[in-house]
Amino acid sequence: MSRKWVISAATAAAALFIGLGAVQAADKKLVVGFSQIGSESGWRAAETKTAKAEADKRGIDLKISDAQQKQENQIKAVRSFVAQGVDAIFIAPVVATGWDSVLKEAKEAKIPVVLLDRQIETKDQSLYMTAVTSDTVHEGRVAGEWLAKQTGGKCAVVELQGTVGSSPAINRKKGFDEIVAKNPGMKIIRTQSGDFTRAKGKEVMESFIKAENGGKGICAVYAHNDDMAVGAIQAIKEAGLKPGKDILVVSIDGVPDIFKAMAEGEANATVELTPNMAGPAYDALIAFKKDGKAPPKWIQTESALFTPDTAKAEYERRKDAY
Amino acid sequence: MTLSAPGPARNLPQYGALIAVLLANWLLFPDFFAIRLQDGRLFGSLIDVLNRGAPVALLAIGMTMVIATRGVDLSVGAVMAISGAIAATMTGAGWSLPAVLAASLAAGLLCGLWNGLLVAVLRIQPIIATLILMVAGRGIAQLVTEGQIVTFTSPSLAFIGSGSFLTVPMPVVLTIVALAVTALLVRATALGLMIEAVGVNRLSSAGAGVNTPVVLVAVYVWCGLCAAVAGLIVTADIRGADANNAGLWLELDAILAVVVGGTSLLGGRFGLVLSVVGALIIQSMNTGILLSGFKPEFNLIVKAGVLLVVLLLQSPALTLFLPRPKAARPIGTVKPPVAPTSGGAKP
Numbered sequence: 001m002s003r004k005w006v007i008s009a010a011t012a013a014a015a016l017f018i019g020l021g022a023v024q025a026a027d028k029k030l031v032v033g034f035s036q037i038g039s040e041s042g043w044r045a046a047e048t049k050t051a052k053a054e055a056d057k058r059g060i061d062l063k064i065s066d067a068q069q070k071q072e073n074q075i076k077a078v079r080s081f082v083a084q085g086v087d088a089i090f091i092a093p094v095v096a097t098g099w100d101s102v103l104k105e106a107k108e109a110k111i112p113v114v115l116l117d118r119q120i121e122t123k124d125q126s127l128y129m130t131a132v133t134s135d136t137v138h139e140g141r142v143a144g145e146w147l148a149k150q151t152g153g154k155c156a157v158v159e160l161q162g163t164v165g166s167s168p169a170i171n172r173k174k175g176f177d178e179i180v181a182k183n184p185g186m187k188i189i190r191t192q193s194g195d196f197t198r199a200k201g202k203e204v205m206e207s208f209i210k211a212e213n214g215g216k217g218i219c220a221v222y223a224h225n226d227d228m229a230v231g232a233i234q235a236i237k238e239a240g241l242k243p244g245k246d247i248l249v250v251s252i253d254g255v256p257d258i259f260k261a262m263a264e265g266e267a268n269a270t271v272e273l274t275p276n277m278a279g280p281a282y283d284a285l286i287a288f289k290k291d292g293k294a295p296p297k298w299i300q301t302e303s304a305l306f307t308p309d310t311a312k313a314e315y316e317r318r319k320d321a322y
Numbered sequence: 323m324t325l326s327a328p329g330p331a332r333n334l335p336q337y338g339a340l341i342a343v344l345l346a347n348w349l350l351f352p353d354f355f356a357i358r359l360q361d362g363r364l365f366g367s368l369i370d371v372l373n374r375g376a377p378v379a380l381l382a383i384g385m386t387m388v389i390a391t392r393g394v395d396l397s398v399g400a401v402m403a404i405s406g407a408i409a410a411t412m413t414g415a416g417w418s419l420p421a422v423l424a425a426s427l428a429a430g431l432l433c434g435l436w437n438g439l440l441v442a443v444l445r446i447q448p449i450i451a452t453l454i455l456m457v458a459g460r461g462i463a464q465l466v467t468e469g470q471i472v473t474f475t476s477p478s479l480a481f482i483g484s485g486s487f488l489t490v491p492m493p494v495v496l497t498i499v500a501l502a503v504t505a506l507l508v509r510a511t512a513l514g515l516m517i518e519a520v521g522v523n524r525l526s527s528a529g530a531g532v533n534t535p536v537v538l539v540a541v542y543v544w545c546g547l548c549a550a551v552a553g554l555i556v557t558a559d560i561r562g563a564d565a566n567n568a569g570l571w572l573e574l575d576a577i578l579a580v581v582v583g584g585t586s587l588l589g590g591r592f593g594l595v596l597s598v599v600g601a602l603i604i605q606s607m608n609t610g611i612l613l614s615g616f617k618p619e620f621n622l623i624v625k626a627g628v629l630l631v632v633l634l635l636q637s638p639a640l641t642l643f644l645p646r647p648k649a650a651r652p653i654g655t656v657k658p659p660v661a662p663t664s665g666g667a668k669p
Contacts, residue, residue: 193618207612
């Protein structure tokens with residue numbers, strides 16, 4: 001009982017505080033609390049950096065809490081954001097389940113919640129305002145479509161899958177397979193897991209080259225992420241072939257190193273998983289605060305395809321963000 | 323001379339398993355044994371097995387020494403990540419190759435020293451003592467790389483991973499050198515005997531005059547050094563240090579290689595060459611699976627199945643039912659001629 005009382009008192013106090021604030025200064029800065037997972041990858045670090053930059057652009061005050069890969073830290077962060085009475089809470093959820101009760105607290109405090117880059121599992125869709133994520137199936141499709149167009153629909157592809165059972169690996173395969181099914185001349189001749197790492201990507205590609213007559217039977221390699229593609233490029237080079245020419249290289253993510261490889265003519269295309277998840281979320285939030293119009297439940301980020309012609313400029317633009 | 327010298331029959335499961343796995347690969351992929359020269363470097367699936375197996379083989383060499391003292395070193399994967407992170411970061415900052423190598427190896431040495439002191443002086447159980455560095459070490463590596471994949475372009479460091487010496491890939495050369503040096507250290511001196519004595523009974527070997535703390539620290543330092551070399555190879559190979567993934571779970575592969583090689587986790591008698599054979603069995607399977615075109619979902623199951631068979635062949639309970647060439651010789655008789663490659667034969 002007492003705990004509940006404390007929470008509702010805190011929320012009431014917070015609500016009062018916000019109300020007073022709104023009366024005193026109508027054009028006060030929006031305050032957004034962002035519970036980030038951590039900084040386990042270059043992409044994640046870029047997402048945080050971009051969130052800050054995009055907030056500055058719009059004059060938003062962004063408070064970031066690093067959860068160090070733990071859901072309990074994220075729940076604590078959300079509670080503290082509720083207590084501080086922020087205008088909105090962004091969460092990049094580390095896991096899909098277990099969010100209902102803390103999101104209810106935010107809802108009771110009338111603080112809109114936006115999910116960034118990952119979805120959650122909940123029965124009550126009203127617990128969050130919207131989710132900004134990429135469509136990983138679509139990413140696979142974009143990569144496949146580029147390859148089909150480039151090769152006139154005729155290509156023997158080897159595939160480097162991500163970690164077995166992980167959702168990006170399953171979805172990026174699914175999207176690519178859809179395009180392969182539409183093109184009778186396209187075929188996946190070998191597929192193996194490279195665990196999303198450079199070292200495994202290189203090792204698997206070495207075997208593929210040997211298994212396919214020294215690489216002569218391979219038209220292209222499709223890697224579920226850029227790191228594996230970078231490993232595969234090295235394996236192709238060491239086998240005495242030219243990556244990007246003898247074997248086409250297409251992958252997903254858009255990390256700086258693949259742009260470097262493209263600028264050197266060793267990779268052919270990458271589908272970007274944009275680290276700018278916060279930008280669309282801010283825009284939706286500002287629109288919501290202005291005229292109360294709720295955004296759609298899912299805001300899909302663009303899966304843009306990049307090719308070597310813009311690679312050099314893109315590399316310069318990105319190398320410091322990651 | 324209480325440790326009986328094993329006959330060649332004891333090595334049969336290991337060599338047999340290696341040959342069987344290689345033959346299975348050949349059946350799945352007829353060109354398995356085909357080797358040609360590519361840019362002055364041997365090129366072929368068999369070379370891949372040796373080349374890709376090198377890091378685990380190096381770890382297994384160090385791990386064999388540790389396990390022979392009845393210890394275990396769980397931190398080798400993390401030490402690989404640290405050494406690789408230091409190498410890539412320093413190379414990126416413009417340090418010369420000798421300085422980079424010295425720093426990386428020194429890091430491995432320090433890690434080994436830390437483990438050794440915890441085990442030998444503070445008498446913490448090895449599995450716990452090295453668990454500390456296993457967890458913390460990856461964090462240290464991530465601090466060094468600031469959580470990113472640090473890439474470099476220096477051809478001299480890359481040479482360690484993808485260069486060759488007399489057409490043999492450098493990782494293989496380094497492994498052979500490490501194996502030879504280790505074998506020389508432990509078999510040409512009394513060190514090997516002391517290591518085994520500590521593994522059999524630490525108290526009584528101390529009573530017999532063995533300086534057990536020094537022996538223990540020495541094996542952990544050696545293990546750390548081997549791990550640092552393995553880390554250099556992995557980093558040089560992909561021209562970048564991936565602190566999150568370099569050497570991840572390789573400590574388990576290394577322990578497995580040692581056990582498959584027939585060295586008991588209870589310490590005592592050890593076989594260096596057989597541990598390397600164990601590492602090659604594991605890698606032959608990995609390469610075979612990649613060549614076979616099995617779905618990736620089957621990788622781990624196939625691996626587990628083959629390993630189970632190899633371990634069953636060594637199981638004392640099962641070997642009772644198998645026909646044996648000749649019962650064990652009485653202890654203390656003249657040693658049978660031992661092939662120079664069977665490092666595990668001399669006590």
